[in-house]
Structure formats: structure tokens, C-alpha cells
Amino acid sequence: xxxxxxxxxxxxxxxxxxxxxxxxxxxxxxxxxxxxxxxxxxxxxxxxxxxxxxxxxxxxxxxxxxxxxxxxxxxxxxxxxxxxxxxxxxxxxxxxxxxxxxxxxxxxxxxxxxxxxxxxxxxxxxxxxxxxxxxxxxxxxxxxxxxxxxxxxxxxxxxxxxxxxxxxxxxxxxxxxxxxxxxxxxxxxxxxxxxxxxxxxxxxxxxxxxxxxxxxxxxxxxxxxxxxxxxxxxxxxxxxxxxxxxxxxxxxxxxxxxx
Amino acid sequence: xxxxxxxxxxxxxxxxxxxxxxxxxxxxxxxxxxxxxxxxxxxxxxxxxxxxxxxxxxxxxxxxxxxxxxxxxxxxxxxxxxxxxxxxxxxxxxxxxxxxxxxxxxxxxxxxxxxxxxxxxxxxxxxxxxxxxxxxxxxxxxxxxxxxxxxxxxxxxxxxxxxxxxxxxxxxxxxxxxxxxxxxxxxxxxxxxxxxxxxxxxxxxxxxxxxxxxxxxxxxxxxxxxxxxxxxxxxxxxxxxxxxxxxxxxxxxxxxxxxxxxxxxxxxxxxxxxxxxxxxxxxxxxxxxxxxxxxxxxxxxxxxxxxxxxxxxxxxxxxxx
Ligand SMILES: Cc1cc2nc3c(=O)[nH]c(=O)nc-3n(C[C@H](O)[C@H](O)[C@H](O)COP(=O)(O)OP(=O)(O)OC[C@H]3O[C@@H](n4cnc5c(N)ncnc54)[C@H](O)[C@@H]3O)c2cc1C
Ligand SMILES: Cc1cc2nc3c(=O)[nH]c(=O)nc-3n(C[C@H](O)[C@H](O)[C@H](O)COP(=O)(O)OP(=O)(O)OC[C@H]3O[C@@H](n4cnc5c(N)ncnc54)[C@H](O)[C@@H]3O)c2cc1C
Numbered sequence: 001x002x003x004x005x006x007x008x009x010x011x012x013x014x015x016x017x018x019x020x021x022x023x024x025x026x027x028x029x030x031x032x033x034x035x036x037x038x039x040x041x042x043x044x045x046x047x048x049x050x051x052x053x054x055x056x057x058x059x060x061x062x063x064x065x066x067x068x069x070x071x072x073x074x075x076x077x078x079x080x081x082x083x084x085x086x087x088x089x090x091x092x093x094x095x096x097x098x099x100x101x102x103x104x105x106x107x108x109x110x111x112x113x114x115x116x117x118x119x120x121x122x123x124x125x126x127x128x129x130x131x132x133x134x135x136x137x138x139x140x141x142x143x144x145x146x147x148x149x150x151x152x153x154x155x156x157x158x159x160x161x162x163x164x165x166x167x168x169x170x171x172x173x174x175x176x177x178x179x180x181x182x183x184x185x186x187x188x189x190x191x192x193x194x195x196x197x198x199x200x201x202x203x204x205x206x207x208x209x210x211x212x213x214x215x216x217x218x219x220x221x222x223x224x225x226x227x228x229x230x231x232x233x234x235x236x237x238x239x240x241x242x243x244x245x246x247x248x249x250x251x252x253x254x255x256x257x258x259x
Numbered sequence: 260x261x262x263x264x265x266x267x268x269x270x271x272x273x274x275x276x277x278x279x280x281x282x283x284x285x286x287x288x289x290x291x292x293x294x295x296x297x298x299x300x301x302x303x304x305x306x307x308x309x310x311x312x313x314x315x316x317x318x319x320x321x322x323x324x325x326x327x328x329x330x331x332x333x334x335x336x337x338x339x340x341x342x343x344x345x346x347x348x349x350x351x352x353x354x355x356x357x358x359x360x361x362x363x364x365x366x367x368x369x370x371x372x373x374x375x376x377x378x379x380x381x382x383x384x385x386x387x388x389x390x391x392x393x394x395x396x397x398x399x400x401x402x403x404x405x406x407x408x409x410x411x412x413x414x415x416x417x418x419x420x421x422x423x424x425x426x427x428x429x430x431x432x433x434x435x436x437x438x439x440x441x442x443x444x445x446x447x448x449x450x451x452x453x454x455x456x457x458x459x460x461x462x463x464x465x466x467x468x469x470x471x472x473x474x475x476x477x478x479x480x481x482x483x484x485x486x487x488x489x490x491x492x493x494x495x496x497x498x499x500x501x502x503x504x505x506x507x508x509x510x511x512x513x514x515x516x517x518x519x520x521x522x523x524x525x526x527x528x529x530x531x532x533x534x535x536x537x538x539x540x541x542x543x544x545x546x547x548x549x550x551x552x553x554x555x556x557x558x559x560x561x562x563x564x565x566x567x568x569x570x571x572x573x574x575x576x577x578x579x580x
Contacts, residue, residue: 024397099364125372130328130360139441140328142357160353162505163449167327169442179498221369221406225398230389233536233555241562246570249542250578252558256540258462258486258519259575
């Protein structure tokens with residue numbers, strides 16, 4: 001079985017990302033970045049399938065040169081090889097362009113299964129995977145908290161409002177995984193050493209047949225007009241509990257007429 | 260007048276609340292056409308009319324309820340090409356995201372996710388979007404002819420339109436292709452829950468890692484009883500397996516806007532507060548007086564939740580008599 005896992009490098013979340021007021025993009029320079037923790041679940045899911053059934057895992061990532069660090073971490077976890085699409089022209093791409101680029105790269109691998117996270121940790125639009133599935137003309141099984149592949153079919157438990165659905169599709173298919181699907185492994189030292197020698201193909205937008213004018217900020221279907229800091233809530237009263245907290249809260253709730 | 264197309268999602272044959280929210284907003288922007296797909300669609304046209312839909316397009320094809328995403332995406336793409344709306348509104352739900360992602364790629368529409376305010380200024384679309392865990396509000400437009408705009412549940416109020424006319428109901432003359440029937444739903448399992456839902460409750464009590472142990476969530480459920488509250492949680496405790504994901508409040512969980520939100524043993528990380536800071540009144544209990552949750556709370560209590568919760572439950576029972 002051939003599996004592609006889409007992986008993205010994201011700034012390490014400290015709670016407050018810095019924003020460049022001119023470009024309105026996340027400041028990535030001088031900020032530590034990592035393999036998106038959300039993608040580690042996808043890599044782990046792929047590794048478990050391959051370990052049980054045999055096959056090969058290709059990581060596909062679109063990102064600047066230094067995204068190679070995130071790719072290497074995925075390779076260290078156990079993926080076999082990678083495609084890295086890196087091109088300054090891609091900066092400012094929207095979800096549509098991202099899906100187009102990733103789909104074009106994935107086509108080269110012709111996999112049985114494509115795995116993505118349900119949403120990335122930095123921009124979290126959550127619409128790239130369905131776009132990839134559409135462009136590859138394959139079905140999508142989304143929000144998986146459980147995944148099995150048997151007899152040429154993928155079956156998932158799909159997280160929904162208040163419960164789950166069991167959904168199946170024949171391969172090739174695309175699956176998006178949630179954080180409840182598994183416990184990702186840490187790369188072992190041996191894996192880290194091997195990762196340095198694993199093949200990584202580096203491509204530009206042009207290599208995939210895209211003109212500079214149709215990708216990046218130039219090709220985006222969203223334009224930022226301006227921005228403002230979000231209004232802040234004012235902090236209210238703070239009291240230390242000296243045995244009276246329950247009464248104070250009850251009084252407050254009574255004032256609000258909820259009791 | 261701008262033509263606004265709204266994808267009105269059904270759940271078990273009933274139009275979802277978010278659809279009524281979208282229609283309520285859409286009628287302030289232009290002429291509203293709602294699309295309802297799936298078994299029971301026809302019966303839901305009237306209620307969409309009450310909220311301001313002038314036209315309701317329906318299809319009762321079983322494909323929409325039997326297969327994921329693709330039949331809906333094909334149909335919506337067909338309708339967008341037929342109707343050429345100025346804007347397509349889609350709920351930021353599980354199914355909404357699946358469909359929007361496919362339509363986006365099929366038509367090259369462009370998607371604006373997580374929309375706040377939506378307006379047309381001099382004919383040009385303007386959408387405010389909270390970016391970076393809602394620390395920055397960005398104004399976005401789209402050069403696309405019919406951009407897809409996704410809106411999370413609870414962003415807009417669902418308000419009936421006084422004196423609304425009976426909507427025109429039309430059957431959709433499109434049948435999903437056989438090829439679209441690829442991801443089959445074999446079974447739907449609902450987890451049973453008691454009390455009001457997180458989205459609808461007047462009072463929400465959420466717990467975090469400060470509760471120390473999964474079993475202490477019982478203290479929240481006990482307090483929820485006299486308040487008729489729903490119980491929520493942080494991602495930290497959901498990831499630890501204490502409670503189910505459906506209880507998660509925040510950026511990657513639910514957005515709640517109750518009258519009263521009680522945060523218990525929650526530090527107040529930005530990814531959590533983005534999902535609850537729209538609450539009218541916020542009470543926080545935390546042992547650490549420096550906890551960021553106190554920056555957004557109206558009443559902050561520095562103290563041990565494990566002591567305060569049982570005392571508060573008793574106090575409320577006493578007052579209720
Ligand atoms: C704050 C913010 C808001 C934005 N809002 C919008 C918007 O409303 N509409 C829009 O079209 N664009 C938007 N963008 C741009 C969008 O984030 C980029 O297009 C981005 O490249 C992909 O989107 P995502 O991270 O949201 O993907 P998601 O759809 O959230 O990603 C899901 C999964 O797809 C895979 N994946 C995504 N990107 C890559 C990649 N580069 N390489 C490999 N795998 C990948 C990963 O497995 C990932 O977990 C926004 C960007 C920012 C910073
Ligand atoms: C991409 C991304 C998305 C995320 N999405 C979400 C999301 O949707 N929702 C979400 O909640 N989080 C989300 N997070 C995680 C978030 O950043 C925080 O890690 C999480 O909210 C912290 O949960 P917590 O407050 O329960 O735990 P902690 O941060 O560990 O806080 C526990 C608190 O309990 C207090 N405490 C300890 N003992 C007691 C006691 N006896 N009584 C009272 N208080 C006590 C402590 O002082 C502390 O403040 C996301 C993170 C990322 C990176």
C-alpha cells in the first residue's frame with residue numbers, strides 16, 4: 001500500500017502569534033517552528049497501517065526551505081521519503097492554491113491512501129483536505145477517530161455532533177484524522193540518524209505546472225483590506241476564597257437571576 | 260439586489276439552528292435562496308421562510324443522507340453555476356466544511372472561513388474574520404464572483420422575520436451522479452447526553468486540568484443540576500481522555516455564548532477563551548491568581564475548585580429550598 005501523508009510546518013504556539021502589521025501574515029522569521037502536532041497523528045496512523053500490511057509512506061509538504069526540518073522529523077518517525085514544494089512564489093497562497101499544489105504533487109505518487117489532519121494548528125481553515133480529494137477525484141473520509149483498511153476499503157469512525165458515524169469508501173481515498181485516533185510515537189535516535197539519508201524531492205510551482213501568477217498572493221481569492229486588534233474584555237472583581245466563595249458565587253448567580 | 264445562496268443543513272430531517280442563523284443574516288444582505296438537501300427537506304421550507312428565505316430549493320434524494328460530502332458538493336456547485344449568487348453562506352460544521360472544500364476546488368470559488376460581520380460596501384464584499392485565535396480582526400474581501408463564506412454556529416442570532424412571506428419552493432432538477440456515491444455512511448451512533456446542549460444552555464460550566472482527575476467532573480455535573488447547565492471542558496482534559504470531544508469548548512471545539520459561563524480549574528489559554536469570551540457573564544475559579552482566565556472574568560475566585568464546587572452546590576440547593 002502506498003500512503004501519502006500531508007504535513008505542514010507551523011510556528012510553535014505560545015498562545016500569541018506575532019503578526020506583521022504590513023503583510024498581516026504570521027511572523028515566521030525568528031520564531032521557532034515545528035512539525036504541526038496535528039500531523040503527527042496522520043503519520044502515526046500511516047505507520048501503523050504500513051507496519052501491519054506493508055507498503056511505503058511519502059510525506060508531502062508545501063512550505064519554505066526550513067520546512068525541511070519538519071519533514072525530517074516525520075521521516076525520523078518512520079516515513080520513507082518526501083516531496084517538499086518550496087518556492088517563494090507560493091508565499092501568501094490561499095487554501096485553494098494549497099490544495100492545487102498538494103494535489104499535483106500527490107498525483108506523482110499515485111497513492112492508495114492520502115492522510116491529512118482535520119485542520120492545521122496555525123491557520124486552521126480545515127478546507128484544504130476536501131479540496132485535495134476533489135482535485136484527485138477520490139472520496140473523502142473526514143474527522144476520523146478510528147481508521148481501518150481492509151480488502152481495498154478504508155473504514156472510519158467519523159466524529160460528529162453528539163456522536164459518531166461509521167463511514168467506508170473504496171481505495172484510493174483521502175482520510176482526515178483527529179487527535180483521538182492514536183498516540184504518536186517519538187522518533188528514536190536511530191530514526192533520526194536514518195532520516196538524514198532518506199530521499200527528499202524538492203519541487204517548485206513551475207515543476208508542477210503552475211505559473212507564478214496563479215499561485216501565492218497573486219492567485220489568492222481572498223484580499224485583506226485592513227485589520228484591528230480584537231476588543232478585549234475588561235477584568236471584573238477578584239476575590240480570594242476564605243470560606244465565603246460559595247456564598248459570593250451564589251449571590252452573583254442570584255443577581256443574574258439564574259437561580 | 261445581491262443574491263445570497265444559503266446551504267441549510269439538515270440533521271435527522273430537521274433544519275439545523277445554524278441554518279436559521281445564516282438565513283437571518285443573509286436577509287440583511289440581499290435576496291435569500293436556501294438550499295435544503297436530504298430526506299425531509301420539503302417539510303423544512305416553511306421554517307426557512309419564517310426566517311427570511313424567499314426561495315427554498317429542495318431535493319429529497321436519499322444520496323444526501325447516505326453518502327458523505329460528494330452528492331451535496333456536486334449539487335451545490337451545479338446551483339452556484341445556475342444561480343450565479345453574489346455570495347454563498349455555509350455553516351462551519353463537519354458537513355459544511357467537507358462540502359465547502361470540494362466546491363471550492365471544483366469551481367475555484369475561494370473560501371473565507373470563520374466569518375464575523377458580513378457586508379457589501381459599495382457593492383464590494385467585506386467580511387471581518389478573527390485571525391490568530393481571535394487576537395486580530397481582519398477585513399477580507401474576495402475577487403471571486405461567488406465566494407464561499409463559512410460561518411461558525413452562534414455567530415449570528417436566529418431571528419424570525421416579522422410578516423415574512425411564504426417562500427417559493429422549487430424542486431432541484433439535479434441528480435447526484437453515481438460516482439458521487441463513494442463514501443457510504445454505514446451507521447450513525449449518538450452518545451446519550453442529559454440536560455441542555457452546550458450551544459443552547461443558559462449556563463455553561465466547564466472544567467479543566469485543575470479538576471485533577473476525571474472523576475471530579477462529577478462535581479460539575481452535580482452543580483449543573485440546580486442551574487440546568489451544560490458541562491463543557493478544555494482540550495487538555497479531552498486529550499487526556501477524561502471526557503468526550505463533543506464537550507470541548509474553544510478554537511478547535513465549540514463556540515458558546517451563554518448568559519453565564521463558569522470556568523473551573525481552567526488556565527484561560529487563548530485557544531480556550533476564543534470559544535467562550537462571547538458569554539455575557541463569566542465566573543472563574545482558579546488557585547492561581549495570575550491565571551489568564553481572570554483577565555476575561557467578571558467574577559474571579561482565587562481558590563480550590565475541589566472545595567468550592569461541593570459548597571456551592573449545597574448553597575444553591577439551600578437557596579432553592
Ligand atoms: C489566520 C489565517 C487565516 C486564513 N484564512 C483563510 C481563508 O479564510 N481562506 C483561505 O482560502 N485561506 C486562508 N488562509 C490561508 C491558508 O491558511 C493557507 O492557504 C494555508 O496554506 C492552508 O490552509 P490551512 O493551514 O488553514 O489548512 P487546513 O485545511 O487547516 O489544513 C488541514 C491539513 O491539510 C494539510 N495541509 C495544509 N496545508 C499544508 C501544506 N502547506 N503542506 C502540507 N500539508 C498541508 C495538513 O495535513 C493540514 O493539517 C489563512 C491564513 C491565515 C494565517
Ligand atoms: C492549535 C491549538 C488548538 C487548541 N484548541 C483548544 C480548544 O479548542 N479548547 C481548549 O480548551 N484548548 C485548546 N488548545 C489548548 C490550549 O492551548 C490549552 O493547552 C488548554 O486550554 C489548557 O487546558 P486547561 O486550562 O484545562 O489546563 P492548564 O492550562 O493546565 O490549566 C489548569 C489550571 O487549573 C488551575 N488549578 C490547578 N489546581 C486547581 C484547583 N485545585 N482548583 C482550581 N484551579 C486549579 C491551574 O492554576 C491552571 O491555571 C489548543 C491548542 C492549540 C495549539
